[in-house]
Amino acid sequence: MDSLTEAVLAEAPAEELLRSPLPSAYTAAHLRAEDQRIFDGAGDRDVRRTLRVGPVPMPELAVDEVLVAVMASSINYNTVWSATFEPVSTFAFLERLGRQGGPAARHDLPWHVVGSDAAGVVVRVGAGVRRWQAGDHVVVSCVQVDDQEPATHADGMLGAEQRIWGFETNFGGLAHYAVVRASQLLPKPPHLTWEEAASTMLCAATSYRMLVSDRGARIKQGDIVLIWGATGGLGSYAVQLVRNGGGIAVGVVSSEEKAERLRAFGCDLVVNRAEIGLDRDISDDPKATVEAGKRLGRIIRGRFGEDPHVVFDYIGKATFGLSVFVVRRGGTVVTCGSSTGYQHRFDNRYLWMNLKRIVGSHAANLQEQAECNRLFRLGHLVPTLSAVHPLADVAEAARLVQTNRHQGKVGVLCLAPRPGLGVTDRALRDRIGEDRLNPLRGAPTAEPGGSPAAAEPAEAEPVH
Incomplete structure (x- = not known):
């Protein structure tokens, strides 16, 4: 073990x-660029064949960057x-970014270090960093923006370089x-463990923008909100946000086991996809x-x-044709991804003649992320972590998500030697309550297999 890692694990001071x-x-x-054709002709693109864990060179920091011990x-x-x-292939993204030259050229490599969530300790800051210093406990937003691009100052998600x-x-x-x-960093909620904090920002902030932000659906008290995939990473935070805002959460799930979990989670109405004929693909x-x-409409109106x-x-x-059909006159369908396919088919008469809206949403800007992170710090949102794996088993963890055999979020321990570490405000944790903080912890994983038509991956960010 190198001396810096030893110092981080010993909770050494900044000096x-x-x-x-x-x-x-x-x-x-x-990932390795050499593996890009490995799935040619394969029926099952099993992520365990391509996700590798091993040493990679340490890159240099740009002036506006921070090195985080994850x-x-x-x-x-x-x-x-x-x-x-x-x-x-995401290597195409790295090549395109590298063509900008300067610090961006570092990204274009024959290996791609993946992962869009993290909680950890700042160990180095670039010369232009002002608000963060070594020793700070942080969570990381998944969004990188160009602060010299005009659109970024209206909404970071509108920038072409986001x-x-x-x-x-x-x-x-x-x-x-x-x-x-x-500009990706936010303070880690002090009552959360490392793995809990690392399971929040991408999914919770995406759901926040979709539902709460004035750039999304702008839900209000009493709104009935239908949530597809309600025990997934995005859906489980959506349920919380709807209920916190005085709304009525209607969750759709793919199994009775998930339905039971969701009822215990406080969802107002739970619908099994099989009840409405979605045990097969009807898109x-x-x-x-x-x-x-x-x-589906009769079930919701009946309640x-x-x-x-x-x-x-x-x-x-x-699901998209159903979404457009079932939302009320003047209602809103908000979408952030397409985990079962990007080509959506719906009857446009139900949209235009009933004055419905479709809102596209992607991740969240830094202000929205900060507002969402504040809800965790107040205990108004809680993590939906169901399982934790060591970094060495990251491919198995990703396979759970790929095959939809998980609930909520699947965590990965990186430098943390065991779960449960990182809490610096024990009193707040005790006030919120251990059980409330971990409503999905220990949720069983499903056996491999099942109907592809019923699959609803935990979260699906759109590809540019």
């Missing part, structure tokens, strides 16, 4: 962290996409160390879509007497 030399290499989950990270569906090289770190950039969070821009059958929409105000959809092709 000792700065005295300890940077290692020349570090352990990371990464204590924990988590699996997002974009890591599955990276590891399957679908729908495009990228998802660890997916469209190199040096991601499934590693012992990660290179991030200073290319307009008549079946309308019939399934009518069944609340009204159709949903908002539909939260990241599933895509398998």
Whole structure:
């Protein structure tokens, strides 16, 4: 073990962290460019064939960057996409970024360190960094923006140079160390463990923008919100945000086991996909879509007497026609991804004649991320971590997400030697309550297999 890692694990003061030399290499989950054709002709693009864990060279910092010793990270569906090289190889993103020259050239490498969530300790800062210093405990936003681009100052997500770190950039969070821009950092909620904190920002902030932000659906008290994939990473935070805001959460899930978990989680109404005929793919059958929409509408109206105000959809092709059909007149469908396919088929008459809206949403800007992180610090949002794996087993963890055999978020310990570390405000943790902080912890994983039509991956960020 190198001296810097030893100092981090010993919770050494900032002075000792700065005295300890940077290692020349570090352990990371990464992909190899040489594997990009490995799945040619394969039916199952098993991520365990391409996700490697091993040493990679330590990069230099740019002036606006920070080196974080990563204590924990988590699996997002974009890591599955990276590891399957679908729908495009992320090495194409790295090559395009590298063509900018300067510090960006570092990203274009024959290996790609993946991962878009992290919680850890700052160990180095670039010459232009002002708000962070060695020893700070941080969580990392997945969004990198160009602060010299005008659109960024209206909304960071509108900038043409906005990228998802660890997916469209190199040096991601499934590693012992990660290179991030200073503008990606937020204070770690002090009552959360490393692995809990590392399971929050990408999914929770994405859900926050979709539902709460004035750039999303802008939910209000009493709104009925239909949430597809409600026990996934995005969906489990969406349920919390709806209930916190005085709304009514209607969750759709793919099994009775998930339904039981969601009821215990406080969802107001839980619908099994099989109840409405989604145990098979009906996305290319307009008549079946309308019939399934009518069944779903009857279930919701039978409970609340009204159709949903908002539909939260990241599933895509398998559900989007239903979403447009079932949302009420003047209602909103908000989407951030398409985990079952990008080509959506829906009957436009139900959209235009009933004055419905479709809102596209992607990740969250830094202000939205900060507002969401504040809710965790107040205990108003809690992590939805269900399982934790060591970095050495990251491929197995990603396979769980790829095959939809998980619930909530799947965490990965990086430098943290065991779960449960990193809490610096024990009193707040005790006030919130251990059980409330871990509502999905220990949720069983499903056996491999099942109907592809019923699959609803935990989160699906769109590909540019």
